[in-house]
Amino acid sequence: MKNRYLEPLIEATIFLSGLIVILFVVLIFVFLLRESIVFFTNQNLLEVLSGKDWYPISDPPRFGFLPLIMGSLFVTLGAIVIAVPLSMAAAIYISEVSPRRFKNILKTGIELLAAIPSVVLGFIGIVALSPFIKNIFNLPSGLSALTGSIMLAFMAMPTIVSIIEDAITSVPRSYKEGALALGATHWQTIRRVILPAAFPGIIAAVMLGIGRVIGETMVVLMITGNAAIMPTSILQPVRTLTATVASEMGEVIHGSQHYYALYGIGLVLFVITFFVNLTADIFLHRKRYR
Amino acid sequence: MVNLGEAWTEKFMEENPSVAIAVTGGGSGTGIAALINKTTDIAMTSREMEEKEIKLANENGVYPVEINVANDGIAIVVSPQNPISKLTLKQLSDIFSGKITNWKEVGGEDTRIVALSRDRNSGTHVFFLENVVKLGNKKNKEEFAKDVLMMPSSQAIVEEVAGNSEAIGYIGLGYLNQRLKSIAVAKDDASPFILPGEESVTNGSYPIARGLYLYADRNPGMDARNFIDFALSKEGQQIVKQMDFVPLKKI
Numbered sequence: 001m002k003n004r005y006l007e008p009l010i011e012a013t014i015f016l017s018g019l020i021v022i023l024f025v026v027l028i029f030v031f032l033l034r035e036s037i038v039f040f041t042n043q044n045l046l047e048v049l050s051g052k053d054w055y056p057i058s059d060p061p062r063f064g065f066l067p068l069i070m071g072s073l074f075v076t077l078g079a080i081v082i083a084v085p086l087s088m089a090a091a092i093y094i095s096e097v098s099p100r101r102f103k104n105i106l107k108t109g110i111e112l113l114a115a116i117p118s119v120v121l122g123f124i125g126i127v128a129l130s131p132f133i134k135n136i137f138n139l140p141s142g143l144s145a146l147t148g149s150i151m152l153a154f155m156a157m158p159t160i161v162s163i164i165e166d167a168i169t170s171v172p173r174s175y176k177e178g179a180l181a182l183g184a185t186h187w188q189t190i191r192r193v194i195l196p197a198a199f200p201g202i203i204a205a206v207m208l209g210i211g212r213v214i215g216e217t218m219v220v221l222m223i224t225g226n227a228a229i230m231p232t233s234i235l236q237p238v239r240t241l242t243a244t245v246a247s248e249m250g251e252v253i254h255g256s257q258h259y260y261a262l263y264g265i266g267l268v269l270f271v272i273t274f275f276v277n278l279t280a281d282i283f284l285h286r287k288r289y290r
Numbered sequence: 291m292v293n294l295g296e297a298w299t300e301k302f303m304e305e306n307p308s309v310a311i312a313v314t315g316g317g318s319g320t321g322i323a324a325l326i327n328k329t330t331d332i333a334m335t336s337r338e339m340e341e342k343e344i345k346l347a348n349e350n351g352v353y354p355v356e357i358n359v360a361n362d363g364i365a366i367v368v369s370p371q372n373p374i375s376k377l378t379l380k381q382l383s384d385i386f387s388g389k390i391t392n393w394k395e396v397g398g399e400d401t402r403i404v405a406l407s408r409d410r411n412s413g414t415h416v417f418f419l420e421n422v423v424k425l426g427n428k429k430n431k432e433e434f435a436k437d438v439l440m441m442p443s444s445q446a447i448v449e450e451v452a453g454n455s456e457a458i459g460y461i462g463l464g465y466l467n468q469r470l471k472s473i474a475v476a477k478d479d480a481s482p483f484i485l486p487g488e489e490s491v492t493n494g495s496y497p498i499a500r501g502l503y504l505y506a507d508r509n510p511g512m513d514a515r516n517f518i519d520f521a522l523s524k525e526g527q528q529i530v531k532q533m534d535f536v537p538l539k540k541i
Binding site for chain 2: 140237252
């Protein structure tokens with residue numbers, strides 16, 4: 001008797017919780033849109049997105065998003081180029097090569113990396129990595145896109161490793177057995193059979209890694225130098241979208257164009273991460289239904 | 291400046307246990323925004339309120355009154371290994387706006403200059419931009435050069451300058467230490483070069499100094515009024531000195 005009422009109630013509660021989360025996402029989007037619409041109606045959208053000068057507190061102010069977008073792209077690309085090969089190797093080792101008793105130690109160890117607060121990574125970046133980068137490349141300052149990329153790669157790796165590892169593990173056992181039965185070596189099986197089968201999962205992992213990196217704020221604020229130049233090399237300092245919002249929000253004059261411009265940056269960032277996550281989702285689902 | 295506010299608050303609450311004051315940081319703009327939105331009684335700032343902000347406050351029924359409570363000098367710092375020891379305001383402006391990019395142009399070694407600035411969330415950034423980069427002339431079109439590194443805190447500037455002989459940065463007097471060398475600054479070619487210090491800031495001879503302010507509504511509550519009086523009292527000014535800012539009058 002009791003169960004007949006209890007169960008639908010629990011179901012309804014869970015359903016409602018799901019709806020509320022979606023509602024929050026929609027509300028955040030509406031809020032961003034409402035605040036930034038003031039900015040985009042007063043400025044030419046094309047000029048903003050292609051403008052190369054970010055001088056928000058000058059007279060007249062210049063709101064060019066391009067250096068900031070480029071900054072975010074440079075740091076993110078650098079981080080992904082560093083993180084993906086390492087993560088792939090780690091994931092293949094954990095799921096295919098490592099002895100069973102190491103497997104759990106390795107997995108836990110890598111996941112522990114995600115537990116390090118980003119401000120701690122930023123601090124390590126300032127005192128240890130930045131002088132090192134400065135000396136190696138003989139730079140004017142170690143605060144550069146590369147420094148940020150390396151630190152962000154550490155932050156993205158746990159996500160990427162565990163999703164690739166899942167993807168490899170969920171390749172049907174029969175594929176592997178079939179390949180080995182045909183006389184393929186273990187390495188040939190991994191390269192020709194398992195990796196191609198896990199490919200959609202790998203792409204999803206990379207996309208989620210990108211999503212993780214592009215939204216990160218504290219590390220880039222601390223170690224990328226924050227100069228709003230148009231970067232031509234990864235060894236130059238950059239100013240990212242996130243660092244700009246974080247550092248300028250505190251001092252912005254309320255209700256000014258600059259204030260709304262920061263919401264505009266937030267909107268650009270939201271759109272980018274939305275599409276990155278969407279791509280990841282499409283690949284994850286494709287894998288599931290095949 | 292948050293540290294100063296906290297030190298005042300601690301002492302004030304010790305003497306007036308019935309009053310509870312919460313201090314929040316975030317920059318001058320944060321405090322002013324809170325005053326405009328009536329979420330704070332007193333805003334602590336290192337710059338004067340802008341006309342636009344005063345207008346916004348008035349529209350919300352807040353009529354801010356400015357009280358100068360302390361002064362602060364901004365020191366120009368380089369690494370002790372850098373032979374340069376004096377610069378004019380014009381030279382500083384040229385360095386930070388990117389017109390001078392090599393130390394030899396101001397009499398130093400033949401190495402590039404790495405200019406470090408606080409980020410735009412800092413009242414110090416705005417002050418430096420207006421009074422040094424633009425040389426105090428609002429119509430001046432000079433800006434920070436794009437490749438000036440924007441550091442998130444004064445401590446970050448200290449760390450970078452101490453470890454980089456090509457770097458130059460600016461910080462509040464309170465952040466000066468043995469690992470940095472401060473530069474003597476002259477207002478123009480005809481003026482003497484003055485080192486930053488408590489005395490040169492108080493008597494106005496050091497050219498890069500600023501006021502620190504409290505803003506409150508013209509009808510503040512009793513507690514807010516008492517707090518402002520406390521900040522201006524001898525005891526409050528003593529705390530200003532302890533926190534490495536410069537008191538209004540010599541104590």
